[in-house]
Amino acid sequence: MTDWKAIVIGGIINAVLTLVFLLAFFPLFFLGPLLGGLLTSYLSKTYPIMDEKDGAVEGGISGIIGGLIIGLLFIFGFGALSAIIGLIFTNIGLVAGTITIIMGIFVTVLAIFVGAVLGAIGGIIGVYLNKPAYIE
Numbered sequence: 001m002t003d004w005k006a007i008v009i010g011g012i013i014n015a016v017l018t019l020v021f022l023l024a025f026f027p028l029f030f031l032g033p034l035l036g037g038l039l040t041s042y043l044s045k046t047y048p049i050m051d052e053k054d055g056a057v058e059g060g061i062s063g064i065i066g067g068l069i070i071g072l073l074f075i076f077g078f079g080a081l082s083a084i085i086g087l088i089f090t091n092i093g094l095v096a097g098t099i100t101i102i103m104g105i106f107v108t109v110l111a112i113f114v115g116a117v118l119g120a121i122g123g124i125i126g127v128y129l130n131k132p133a134y135i136e
Helices: 004-024 031-043 052-088 090-130
Strands: none
Touching: 004 031, 004 052, 004 090, 031 052, 031 090, 052 090
16 A cells, blocks of 8 residues: 555655755755655555555655656757747757757656665655664
8 A cells, every 4th residue: 555645745845855965966866866855755545554655665665756846857958949949949949959859859768767766765765764762
């Protein structure tokens, strides 16, 4: 059973933190998917029956959602830039538009893959953090 509310929240947090870390300090961009996956599994309402595999799946799905958000922002953000170039220089605008779409697809696929892997790792960490510590 999947908690979609937690997954969507984790995906949005994933995208926001990744973009903030990407712009502020590039080497820390990987913390966005990790924290998004961690929060997804930590906030999940299915915790009593959740194990590491379920945490990895929920974290991975939140990473995919975050990667899609990042990719769409990249495509639409640079799409506006190529439209302005197209208005100024008609021939260059066609080339810039094609390159933007190809780069946008590449960045989207890369963001989905990296987000899914790091989100799954964060989901496993979130399950471990959510487990109560038993004193024996």
